[in-house]
Amino acid sequence: MELRDIEIFLALAEELHFGRTAERLHVSQARVSQSIKQQERRIGGALFERTSRSVRLTPLGERLRDRLRTGYDEIMSGIDEAAATARGHTGVLTVGTMATHYQAITAVLDLFRQRHPQCELRLREILPTDPLRELRAGRVDIGLLWLPVREPDLVVGPVVHTEKMVLAVAAGHRLAERDSVELEDLGDHPVVVPDGPIPDYMWQEHTPAVTPAGRPIPRGLLVATLEEAFRAIAGGGVVSPIGSDVAATRQRGDITFLPITDGPVLRYAPVWRSGGETPLVRAFVQAAADA
Template sequence: MELRDIEIFLTLAEELHFGRTAERLRVSPARVSQSIKQQERRIGGALFERTSRTVRLTPLGERLHDRLGAGYREIMAGIDEATAAARGQVGTLTIGTYDTHHREIAAVLDLFRQRHPQCELRMREILPSDPFGGLRAGRVDIGLLWLPVREPDLTVGPQLYTERLVLAVSAAHPLAGRDRVEMEDLGDHPVVDLEGPVPDYVWHSHTPAVTPSGRPIRRGTTAATLEEALTAIGAGSVVSPVGSYAAASRQRHDLAFVPITDGPVLRYAPVWRSAAETTLVRAFVHAAGGG
């Protein structure tokens, strides 16, 4: 029995009307009638009782309907799953973000989940001290990183959002009482230096090497994570620009966050390993770009 014939039988069993069945399946009533007759001949018994006014299943037809219905649903579910897999909608996609930045792309994550409900979306944290390590090791499929990213093996997608920087200082620091600071002020105080394989050009877009007037900005305590950096800042040995989103979630009695009037604005975009681009990666970038 062909799949189309099974579909005709199940639809007629539901509609109990040749005309409606034909209309629903977009075939002619003659095709429906021919299919049912062929099935009855093959089985050797009537599946429907037909009169000029009614159509109903015979006991044999009811038994066949019960068995075929479950099998047909399994077959169609398998076809749907295979189709989704071929289109890249099944599997796992791992997104890496800094700290709590997954909140900033909540709308993108929701849209992707709506479009690809069979895909498992996982979130992992990326450390600023090693922005590309997870991508290159395959632990992360897409990283939401601040720009610029100038790595020959990585592809950069569309900008998604921006973040202003504030200056994190000890609550007892002379700058803590200010209502704002300028980047020039960093020439007077040592700043946190990152301990990790972050390229200089990436870190300098966050914490420049010199002030606007050209004075060097001294590097002090090294840190590998944001928590390590904030601990050192709270102890008063260093200061550091930090993202305003991180500052909003790190209100502490030993820290003060002072707006930087002329500080860099961080621009974030999805980044992925070019050689590992998949249909899932492209689907996420499409959702991120508003497409």
């Protein structure tokens, strides 16, 4: 089966209309019909059920579509990557990270720059309380976000970084004298609440709503930025789990960071718009996987 015949079959499997398929592939309708008939003769079974009103896949056609789609996408991806390598990637790729998390993926950034020196790599900050806005607005091409991300318009790449959690408390807080805390301790202290449209399931990974024993964790002040969170914590009225990497860069005299012995481990991965996957995006994701 020629690659063009595979393209015709897959396009017809999506369009389920001979005329639209021919228009999409810039060929004649007769060419589409001829190709499908040849494939059916070669395979020995009908791939489509045709009537005067509709076209639909047979069970055999559905199985062939599912098997061919993966292989075809791999072939085209390989061709795109080879062509990009031959001519060199050019343009701008904007990567968004929360706070200083770009430091955690230095190996990825360095490998990408090494492979694609003609591409300008820009870094932009993403708010933890509103992590999807920059992506959906197109202001960043890829966001490094903690998982899970379960959004139908976004694609999640490989995990490139993990981060343990610590508890940020005021220096004069009664927990500050301890060497460590447990998640159960949060049932006795209000935590900061994100003032932004972060999906609940994402925030639950960062700060759960209940303790391991099922006690509700009190909700305290609303904060929109990391700096607002630190000011609220330093005031003593709230505490908050904080990523250990961020805590390491924000040492200050009015806040103490305590290890959470049974705290969650955040997993970070590149995330991009399903409709915004460019050769540069694929190149960055490949660098992330390789690094």
